[in-house]
Amino acid sequence: xxxxxxxxxxxxxxxxxxxxxxxxxxxxxxxxxxxxxxxxxxxxxxxxxxxxxxxxxxxxxxxxxxxxxxxxxxxxxxxxxxxxxxxxxxxxxxxxxxxxxxxxxxxxxxxxxxxxxxxxxxxxxxxxxxxxxxxxxxxxxxxxxxxxxxxxxxxxxxxxxxxxxxxxxxxxxxxxxxxxxxxxxxxxxxxxxxxxxxxxxxxxxxxxxxxxxxxxxxxxxxxxxxxxxxxxxxxxxxxxxxxxxxxxxxxxxxxxxxxxxxxxxxxxxxxxxxxxxxxxxxxxxxxxxxxxxxxxxxxxxxxxxxxxxxxxxxxxxxxxxxxxxxxxxxxxxxxxxxxxxxxxxxxxx
Amino acid sequence: xxxxxxxxxxxxxxxxxxxxxxxxxxxxxxxxxxxxxxxxxxxxxxxxxxxxxxxxxxxxxxxxxxxxxxxxxxxxxxxxxxxxxxxxxxxxxxxxxxxxxxxxxxxxxxxxxxxxxxxxxxxxxxxxxxxxxxxxxxxxxxxxxxxxxxxxxxxxxxxxxxxxxxxxxxxxxxxxxxxxxxxxxxxxxxxxxxxxxxxxxxxxxxxxxxxxxxxxxxxxxxxxxxxxxxxxxxxxxxxxxxxxxxxxxxxxxxxxxxxxxxxxxxxxxxxxxxxxxxxxxxxxxxxxxxxxxxxxxxxxxxxxxxxxxxxxxxxxxxxxxxxxxxxxxxxxxxxxxxxxxxxxxxxxx
Numbered sequence: 001x002x003x004x005x006x007x008x009x010x011x012x013x014x015x016x017x018x019x020x021x022x023x024x025x026x027x028x029x030x031x032x033x034x035x036x037x038x039x040x041x042x043x044x045x046x047x048x049x050x051x052x053x054x055x056x057x058x059x060x061x062x063x064x065x066x067x068x069x070x071x072x073x074x075x076x077x078x079x080x081x082x083x084x085x086x087x088x089x090x091x092x093x094x095x096x097x098x099x100x101x102x103x104x105x106x107x108x109x110x111x112x113x114x115x116x117x118x119x120x121x122x123x124x125x126x127x128x129x130x131x132x133x134x135x136x137x138x139x140x141x142x143x144x145x146x147x148x149x150x151x152x153x154x155x156x157x158x159x160x161x162x163x164x165x166x167x168x169x170x171x172x173x174x175x176x177x178x179x180x181x182x183x184x185x186x187x188x189x190x191x192x193x194x195x196x197x198x199x200x201x202x203x204x205x206x207x208x209x210x211x212x213x214x215x216x217x218x219x220x221x222x223x224x225x226x227x228x229x230x231x232x233x234x235x236x237x238x239x240x241x242x243x244x245x246x247x248x249x250x251x252x253x254x255x256x257x258x259x260x261x262x263x264x265x266x267x268x269x270x271x272x273x274x275x276x277x278x279x280x281x282x283x284x285x286x287x288x289x290x291x292x293x294x295x296x297x298x299x300x301x302x303x304x305x306x307x308x309x310x311x312x313x314x315x316x317x318x319x320x321x322x323x324x325x326x327x328x329x330x331x332x333x334x335x336x337x338x339x340x341x342x343x344x345x346x347x348x349x
Numbered sequence: 350x351x352x353x354x355x356x357x358x359x360x361x362x363x364x365x366x367x368x369x370x371x372x373x374x375x376x377x378x379x380x381x382x383x384x385x386x387x388x389x390x391x392x393x394x395x396x397x398x399x400x401x402x403x404x405x406x407x408x409x410x411x412x413x414x415x416x417x418x419x420x421x422x423x424x425x426x427x428x429x430x431x432x433x434x435x436x437x438x439x440x441x442x443x444x445x446x447x448x449x450x451x452x453x454x455x456x457x458x459x460x461x462x463x464x465x466x467x468x469x470x471x472x473x474x475x476x477x478x479x480x481x482x483x484x485x486x487x488x489x490x491x492x493x494x495x496x497x498x499x500x501x502x503x504x505x506x507x508x509x510x511x512x513x514x515x516x517x518x519x520x521x522x523x524x525x526x527x528x529x530x531x532x533x534x535x536x537x538x539x540x541x542x543x544x545x546x547x548x549x550x551x552x553x554x555x556x557x558x559x560x561x562x563x564x565x566x567x568x569x570x571x572x573x574x575x576x577x578x579x580x581x582x583x584x585x586x587x588x589x590x591x592x593x594x595x596x597x598x599x600x601x602x603x604x605x606x607x608x609x610x611x612x613x614x615x616x617x618x619x620x621x622x623x624x625x626x627x628x629x630x631x632x633x634x635x636x637x638x639x640x641x642x643x644x645x646x647x648x649x650x651x652x653x654x655x656x657x658x659x660x661x662x663x664x665x666x667x668x669x670x671x672x673x674x675x676x677x678x679x680x681x682x683x684x685x686x687x688x689x690x691x692x693x694x695x696x697x698x
Contacts, residue, residue: 307673307684321670324656335639335656
């Protein structure tokens with residue numbers, strides 16, 4: 001396989017708008033900084049998860065300029081130059097192309113790289129790492145993008161899917177399509193993690209997107225990414241890596257397995273990860289409750305008292321408190337859409 | 350009637366445990382200090398309501414020692430000696446007997462007095478004052494306690510009732526009895542306001558309760574109430590004026606009318622007094638909401654955001670926030686009963 005000779009890099013994509021767990025999360029402290037899962041932030045968990053496979057010097061975090069201090073504080077062992085700051089928000093295609101340029105400069109075309117999200121949970125890190133090793137093996141042998149697929153457990157409409165037989169990516173489906181995907185057994189969730197040889201992805205970008213290829217090339221040839229990004233980022237199209245690359249290439253291999261993956265897409269998803277009382281209530285922080293069932297109380301700010309409620313989420317943080325039915329927690333973004341300047345406006349103090 | 354010759358006093362009973370509107374109210378700031386009704390506290394409204402009938406020098410407030418500063422700050426025009434402080438909580442019988450002693454000392458047996466609650470709303474103050482004048486006339490002529498009755502509008506179980514024909518007080522009924530009372534048309538709500546000649550009430554107390562009579566007498570003979578209260582209050586039985594006096598005497602006259610009375614017994618009762626949006630939501634203070642109906646949002650502390658809720662009360666104040674269904678707002682006290690030291694414990698910081 002030649003793995004021994006090729007350096008391995010991990011690229012942690014750590015953007016995030018902070019909407020899904022507002023007010024616990026916010027644009028200034030998006031989901032990856034939440035410490036409600038075992039007291040350790042999700043971004044720290046993401047880093048520690050790959051440490052047995054990738055040396056810390058090769059772990060690169062791509063994040064927003066505004067999150068620089070918070071990210072460095074959370075991952076103090078990371079070399080300063082390994083936190084690459086995007087001057088503006090340009091979605092995942094630009095972030096991965098930037099990281100590719102960094103990997104090319106540091107490790108050359110034969111370097112292997114793993115792109116990871118910063119804000120997901122994996123309950124089976126051992127299984128995850130063995131899948132990574134398997135994926136790296138495939139990426140070392142073949143000029144493909146290896147993607148990690150997760151077997152669907154419910155008809156999710158919030159994820160993209162992978163057609164495992166045809167090896168193609170498909171967009172987020174509507175509810176009917178998602179149900180069909182689930183029933184067929186032929187589809188996997190796209191967990192947003194990609195493994196590739198640097199030279200292989202560079203060739204794919206060259207074919208599909210001059211813009212992204214030029215970005216990678218420019219970063220790889222510059223002494224550091226920052227000046228290149230300041231110049232190029234404002235001109236880039238904002239597009240996801242799935243849309244710009246994965247849905248357009250046939251050079252895909254899928255590695256799948258059950259590594260306890262959870263996107264933790266909103267407050268309702270917490271139930272699987274936090275202990276509940278006999279009435280199904282989840283409580284964290286300063287809370288008290290009487291005669292409630294199925295509620296989620298997160299008192300990170302003021303104390304939350306709940307009486308006689310069913311399936312309600314209450315989250316307090318700083319000088320904000322949010323109350324909504326658990327069933328609507330995936331729609332939370334709409335609260336910001338109807339407001340003049342969205343969440344950024346909301347959280348300005 | 351001789352009203353011109355007899356001094357008139359108003360006695361405002363301003364105790365309160367602060368439970369019904371917690372966390373907006375609390376033992377340190379009970380309901381009478383709420384300013385959500387037109388921006389003026391309920392105790393201030395109570396005082397201003399009787400000012401056309403009673404000179405400010407004759408308005409006496411009986412309150413807890415712990416509420417002295419808040420009460421004086423709220424009613425700065427009241428002479429300092431007109432705020433009488435109870436050293437401990439002993440219910441309304443002791444408070445009225447104390448006030449009676451004060452009236453006897455200042456105005457003698459022929460003085461007329463009105464006892465009022467500090468934490469109720471009256472939407473028709475003009476009607477109220479005309480009923481007061483009528484009641485004072487009755488009290489000047491007859492040795493009775495005149496009580497103000499309110500025609501029931503729903504089968505309330507939270508109030509005592511007055512049998513208007515038999516002129517007797519009856520206890521808070523259960524739901525079935527309350528429905529019968531409402532249907533019969535023979536019962537009035539006891540609004541807790543009494544009008545009497547000082548000498549007449551003294552004679553009634555002498556007959557019914559040596560303890561209360563002695564308290565009145567001691568206060569009437571002392572230079573000021575405070576030393577007497579410090580000595581006697583700890584020894585007193587804690588009992589309501591309704592139970593100790595009104596349910597045991599036949600010397601009762603009832604004056605009734607519609608003066609827009611509302612006890613405002615809890616969050617659900619706010620709907621009648623505060624403006625609502627097209628979806629029936631009431632909002633005060635720092636709140637935002639999306640797709641809610643029939644909710645009550647009071648953001649006196651942190652900002653409250655509500656999304657997709659129906660008939661929920663959310664009240665924030667200081668570092669506390671309460672969430673409950675509107676339908677259970679009269680049960681709020683139970684939240685404190687189940688906690689080790691009740692509300693006092695809850696609000697200690």
